[in-house]
Amino acid sequence: MKRARHFLFLSLAWSSFWACQNDAPPVSSESPGMTRETPSPVSTRVEPRQPKASPGNFENLIADYESKDRVIWQKPDMVISLLGDLEGKTVADLGAGSGYFAFRMLPKAQKVIGVDIDPRFIAFMDSVKVRLSKQYQDRFESRLAKPDDPMLKPGEADAVVMVNTYGYIENRVNYLKTLSKGMSDHADLLIIDFKKNSLPVGPEDEFKVAVSQVERELKSAGFEIQKIDNEALDYQYIVMAAKSETNK
Numbered sequence: 001m002k003r004a005r006h007f008l009f010l011s012l013a014w015s016s017f018w019a020c021q022n023d024a025p026p027v028s029s030e031s032p033g034m035t036r037e038t039p040s041p042v043s044t045r046v047e048p049r050q051p052k053a054s055p056g057n058f059e060n061l062i063a064d065y066e067s068k069d070r071v072i073w074q075k076p077d078m079v080i081s082l083l084g085d086l087e088g089k090t091v092a093d094l095g096a097g098s099g100y101f102a103f104r105m106l107p108k109a110q111k112v113i114g115v116d117i118d119p120r121f122i123a124f125m126d127s128v129k130v131r132l133s134k135q136y137q138d139r140f141e142s143r144l145a146k147p148d149d150p151m152l153k154p155g156e157a158d159a160v161v162m163v164n165t166y167g168y169i170e171n172r173v174n175y176l177k178t179l180s181k182g183m184s185d186h187a188d189l190l191i192i193d194f195k196k197n198s199l200p201v202g203p204e205d206e207f208k209v210a211v212s213q214v215e216r217e218l219k220s221a222g223f224e225i226q227k228i229d230n231e232a233l234d235y236q237y238i239v240m241a242a243k244s245e246t247n248k
């Protein structure tokens with residue numbers, strides 16, 4: 001049993017690596033997500049108030065975060081393209097988890113920082129990193145952060161993504177204020193999270209943050225909204241923001 005779990009862990013690490021190497025999502029013909037008409041009801045299960053899941057659950061979380069059907073309902077390539085040209089830029093993925101987005105951005109950016117507060121995800125991302133070519137290894141850094149601080153250096157990030165993570169953050173306005181110090185003046189902040197109303201994927205409604213609240217909190221923290229898109233993804237909203245002039 002232990003051996004099977006170890007094998008699953010390594011397979012998932014390998015699939016993340018493969019996604020990065022190919023600059024494309026790791027879709028295979030055996031992908032369960034590709035053979036179902038509707039996305040898996042277990043994808044991105046309810047964890048928002050329990051980021052530190054018990055050790056026994058970790059493989060399940062990784063399997064969930066790396067689930068193949070995400071490529072259908074979350075369109076990671078389209079999402080990443082919203083950040084524009086990442087060449088020469090440093091991107092921080094806050095709440096990076098298994099690195100689902102972080103490793104996909106690696107071929108496009110100068111540097112990707114996979115930020116998380118859970119050391120198990122840091123270890124997982126590092127296990128993927130060591131399998132990458134030297135060129136990619138040099139451009140990826142995992143970073144253990146604090147719940148109230150993404151631990152970015154002043155002005156370090158030229159772009160920040162926060163996918164399926166916003167609801168985990170407590171005292172979000174303070175968190176966003178701290179985050180803005182780690183962003184360069186022209187950095188984009190991209191937040192993707194689940195729409196309210198029960199959906200076949202994502203947490204229960206009580207754990208979701210309405211897009212109107214995200215907007216309010218960003219403004220309170222000194223950001224200006226560049227774009228809100230409720231249509232591009234069936235289950236999720238997309239918010240793009242940047243530091244307001246007075247916050248630079």
Ligand SMILES: C[S@@+](CC[C@H](N)C(=O)[O-])C[C@H]1O[C@@H](n2cnc3c(N)ncnc32)[C@H](O)[C@@H]1O
Binds near residue numbers: 044170
């Ligand atoms: C649902 S997962 C999303 C993972 C990844 N973004 C993805 O889309 O696959 C949420 C992640 O946020 C992390 N997290 C929770 N609170 C955090 C905080 N305050 N700062 C950074 N990461 C946090 C958790 O450890 C977990 O890895």
